[in-house]
Amino acid sequence: MDYEAFFTEALDELKGEGRYRIFAELERRAGSYPRARRHGVDGPDEVTVWCSNDYLGMGQHPKVLDAIHDTLDRCGAGAGGTRNIAGTTHQHVCLERELADLHGKESALLFTSGYVSNWAALGTLGARIPNLVILSDAGNHASMIEGIRHSRAERQVFAHNDWRDLDRRLAALPKDQPKLVAFESVYSMDGDIAPIAEILDVCEAHGAMSYIDEVHAVGLYGQRGGGIAEREGLMDRITVIEGTLGKAFGVLGGYIAASAALCDFVRSFSSGFIFTTALPPALAAGAAASIRHLKESAVERQGQQDRVATVRARLKAVGIPVMDNDSHIIPVMVGNPMHCKQISDWLLEEYGIYVQPINYPTVPRGTERLRITPSPVHTAEDVDRLVEALSEIWSRCALSRVAVAA
Secondary structure, rough: OHHHHHHHHHHHHOOOOOOOOOOOOEOOOOOOEEEEEEEOOOOEEEEEEEOOOOOHHHHOOHHHHHHHHHHHHHHOOOOOOOOHHHHHHHHHHHHHHHHHHHOOOOEEEOOOOOOOOOOOOHHHHHHHHOOOOOEEEEEOOHHHHHHHHHHEEEEEEEEOHHHHHHHHHHHHOOOOEEEEEEEOOOOOOOOOOOOOOHHHHHHOOOOOOEEOOOOOOOOOOOOOOOOOOOOOOOOOHEEEEEEEEOOOOOOOOOEEEEHHHHHHHHHHOHHHHHHHHHHHHHHHHHHHHHHHHHOOHHHHHHHHHHHHHHHHHHHOOOOOEEEEOOOOOOOEEEOOOHHHHHHHHHHHHHHHOOOOOOOOOOOOOOEEEEEEEEOOOOOOHHHHHHHHHHHHHHHHOOOOOOOOOO
């Protein structure tokens, strides 16, 4: 087999479909976000980032940076190994306590990323609980899907956010069969929010465990940033809450929060935990500082919500097709991969605005989009420039606009 030819042909096919991904080489500068330096073929220039998951700008918050600098100076760079072998530091233990407190759970378990926490936790529960069936929302993230597949447990996929379909499926299973329902609170591409209370009602009626992915909600919703489940007063009813430290908290890592026994079970049996080098203690300290700050401060959350409402209203006012939802994510619908990539390129090259195109397989074919994530550190001038740029490009391309309500 000509391996190189195979690789090249596959890549050429992606390019021909307009789905080949080109990464902008960015250099974030503390204190300047959402401004960043882009390193391009013509040298560096400044861009404004509109698609980051650092939703609140906590990646440059002084408390976070101070904690990282202090711990780095005192403890050095790495953790020294896996958590089982010399890698459990005081910073990891403190961070897990903060996370357990954030979600009102007995315990929490830290992983190196949100992807790993989903893959490891769902994979371990599915593989180790005899006869477990996992019911997974059709819109679940790849990390959840991969964890469930890896477990080799029986699995069913229920219609997206459809608690009635879930109820029917659970009712058809034997009453004494172990069951786990896995779903997200905020779905990252459409920005829609799950009917958490209804799903929990169904889980409880059929004796099923519940597993919620709150990665796009922690830090952003709830009185202390515990997510949608905290906002709706439902955390105590959920078996496992999974989250990330790399989005609203601005650092790196993933975690689960649950009962002490469940966390210890995953800690003891998960290869994704046992054999992975621990997060650097400086990053753990920075994440803990971010969580502590957002437990007490609503300023960042309110600022983001205000900015999201402004951007959404301004885009709608000029007829840009925006998918409606109740979250902080603003999908601008394009519907064609080539057009989506072209618009992204024009925004970057002509206006200094960075919004990465979202194409298949991240979203279904025909629903290609730009995913805009306003933050409290985007200024009114940033909003003006974004709206004007998109309006000009829409006119240039003669793309359909949505009628503005009278």
